[in-house]
Amino acid sequence: MAGEFAIRAESVTRDFGPVRALDALSLEVPKGIVFGFLGPNGAGKTTAIRVFLGLIEPSAGRAEVLGLDTRRDGAAIRTRCGALLEHPGLYERLSANDNLEFYGRAWHVPRRVRQERIRELLTRFGLWERRDDPVGRWSRGMKQKLSVARAVLHRPDLVFLDEPTSGLDPVATAGLREDLAALSAYEGVTVFLTTHNLNEAERLCAQVGVIRGGRLLAVGSPESLRARQDSGQVDIIARGLTSDVVQALRARTDVVASLSVDDGRLSVSLTAGASPAPIVALLVQHHVEVEEVRRARATLEDAFLDLMGSDTPSGDAPRGGDS
Amino acid sequence: MTRDIWTMVWKEWREFRDQLLSLRRGGLSALILALILGVVAPVQLGPEWVHSKIIIGYWPFLAATMVSSLIADSVAGERERHTLETLLASRLPDAAILIGKIVAAVLYGLGFAVANMLIGLIAVNVAHRESAPILFGAQRFVVTIILTVLASLLMAGIGVFISLRASTVKQAQQTFGIAIIVLTMGPLLLFNALELDTRMRVAVRMAALGEDRAEAYAVGILSLLSVIVIGAALARFRRGKLVLD
Numbered sequence: 001m002a003g004e005f006a007i008r009a010e011s012v013t014r015d016f017g018p019v020r021a022l023d024a025l026s027l028e029v030p031k032g033i034v035f036g037f038l039g040p041n042g043a044g045k046t047t048a049i050r051v052f053l054g055l056i057e058p059s060a061g062r063a064e065v066l067g068l069d070t071r072r073d074g075a076a077i078r079t080r081c082g083a084l085l086e087h088p089g090l091y092e093r094l095s096a097n098d099n100l101e102f103y104g105r106a107w108h109v110p111r112r113v114r115q116e117r118i119r120e121l122l123t124r125f126g127l128w129e130r131r132d133d134p135v136g137r138w139s140r141g142m143k144q145k146l147s148v149a150r151a152v153l154h155r156p157d158l159v160f161l162d163e164p165t166s167g168l169d170p171v172a173t174a175g176l177r178e179d180l181a182a183l184s185a186y187e188g189v190t191v192f193l194t195t196h197n198l199n200e201a202e203r204l205c206a207q208v209g210v211i212r213g214g215r216l217l218a219v220g221s222p223e224s225l226r227a228r229q230d231s232g233q234v235d236i237i238a239r240g241l242t243s244d245v246v247q248a249l250r251a252r253t254d255v256v257a258s259l260s261v262d263d264g265r266l267s268v269s270l271t272a273g274a275s276p277a278p279i280v281a282l283l284v285q286h287h288v289e290v291e292e293v294r295r296a297r298a299t300l301e302d303a304f305l306d307l308m309g310s311d312t313p314s315g316d317a318p319r320g321g322d323s
Numbered sequence: 324m325t326r327d328i329w330t331m332v333w334k335e336w337r338e339f340r341d342q343l344l345s346l347r348r349g350g351l352s353a354l355i356l357a358l359i360l361g362v363v364a365p366v367q368l369g370p371e372w373v374h375s376k377i378i379i380g381y382w383p384f385l386a387a388t389m390v391s392s393l394i395a396d397s398v399a400g401e402r403e404r405h406t407l408e409t410l411l412a413s414r415l416p417d418a419a420i421l422i423g424k425i426v427a428a429v430l431y432g433l434g435f436a437v438a439n440m441l442i443g444l445i446a447v448n449v450a451h452r453e454s455a456p457i458l459f460g461a462q463r464f465v466v467t468i469i470l471t472v473l474a475s476l477l478m479a480g481i482g483v484f485i486s487l488r489a490s491t492v493k494q495a496q497q498t499f500g501i502a503i504i505v506l507t508m509g510p511l512l513l514f515n516a517l518e519l520d521t522r523m524r525v526a527v528r529m530a531a532l533g534e535d536r537a538e539a540y541a542v543g544i545l546s547l548l549s550v551i552v553i554g555a556a557l558a559r560f561r562r563g564k565l566v567l568d
Binding site: 016105 | 326327330333334337338341342404405406408409410411412413414415416562563566567
């Protein structure tokens with residue numbers, strides 16, 4: 001089982017005095033995906049990363065990262081992981097080249113490989129021309145990119161990125177997001193990403209977990225979390241709607257919960273789990289010209305806000321895999 | 324482990340170098356210090372600058388002062404500049420990080436002292452030309468280097484301890500300043516607080532020790548203190564603790 005998962009946490013609890021930062025966190029993150037860990041400030045995201053990196057021990061429960069026990073094998077875990085934590089963690093008096101050179105040496109990357117890798121990453125992130133400038137003179141976006149480059153420099157199996165786009169302007173955010181997506185695709189690493197940015201999570205992550213107050217509220221693909229919020233509302237714009245057709249639709253009680261018609265716009269509330277396909281088929285059968293069918297989809301933000309408002313974990317199995 | 328220590332030393336030296344090369348950030352003060360200590364003082368004191376018995380304590384003090392200014396920046400600065408947690412999340416062992424920082428600071432202090440010695444020797448020989456070159460005796464030179472290394476080690480150990488408890492470089496340097504005053508003035512004040520007879524007896528015993536034995540005692544005491552302080556600093560420098568501080 002350990003081979004399938006990059007991270008496996010079983011009832012991990014971490015207390016800081018009277019404060020419970022992680023509350024029986026159970027989580028499985030499959031290898032090779034971008035996993036988004038979503039939650040408000042103080043939800044326990046950073047504490048989870050610290051536990052997974054073996055920087056702090058859980059008060060109870062256990063976690064395995066890359067098949068290694070976080071309590072016992074912290075050093076081995078850190079050898080195989082990369083991290084961009086809360087702050088970029090760059091030496092601002094040093095150049096970009098020296099920052100990467102230092103961490104390359106720290107990870108015992110052979111000299112020639114190190115130099116090639118530094119060049120490759122700085123070029124990919126568009127920083128090569130500024131490689132000899134002290135990092136302190138750089139913009140925040142450039143520093144964040146350099147921090148990501150540092151995190152993946154030694155080709156780790158797993159990378160932790162704690163709010164990588166935090167504080168960046170929209171253009172820099174979009175740029176870094178593209179870089180992260182490309183990195184994940186090219187490097188094949190597992191990325192564990194914490195973020196407030198739900199749009200980012202939706203675009204980048206194959207799976208997301210939602211945490212609040214140290215408790216994992218839900219986990220699954222962004223689609224599966226959105227689907228939980230779907231109202232089952234379908235809007236159809238059509239020509240040739242007659243009262244007979246509306247009557248026929250109302251008769252399909254297996255699919256239609258309720259409907260209303262307003263100037264050629266048909267709004268249908270579907271019954272639980274129903275698909276709009278039979279409705280469209282019925283319309284076509286009655287020679288109605290269907291111009292547009294639009295299902296009102298919940299966004300990840302809707303799902304997130306709903307979870308933030310609920311007191312109990314959503315779904316029956318807050319673990320890896322769509323639930 | 325040795326490789327990891329040298330990796331840390333490499334990084335620290337890069338930071339020292341960049342700091343020194345920038346006149347605004349400390350290069351100018353280092354240049355003025357080197358000029359006063361390496362040129363002005365030797366020229367004024369002449370051959371006495373080389374042969375005086377008191378000068379044997381000067382180099383360790385000079386190196387230790389340089390170390391004290393660096394180690395606070397090196398240790399407390401990592402926390403203040405938010406680079407510590409990233410460093411701790413790397414594969415570098417705790418001991419390698421700490422020893423690397425200490426070694427880098429000690430090498431810097433020693434380098435500064437030796438550079439000043441060489442500049443001073445040139446200055447004194449140019450300004451006070453004699454028939455034979457004015458040089459340190461071999462034994463004195465070796466003892467001076469040993470004492471310089473030990474004093475730097477002790478100061479680095481104390482600096483680490485203080486810096487680990489400070490949230491900013493400024494706070495660490497202020498506490499360090501007070502600690503240096505206590506360490507240097509404390510024994511003198513204590514000595515002065517003794518009764519005159521006792522002071523006389525201590526002075527006579529010290530004088531009777533002889534130069535060689537006094538140096539040996541100094542080496543022994545500094546070695547013991549360095550081992551204790553650095554050992555305690557190593558015990559304190561633990562990832563789990565540092566991340567939560």
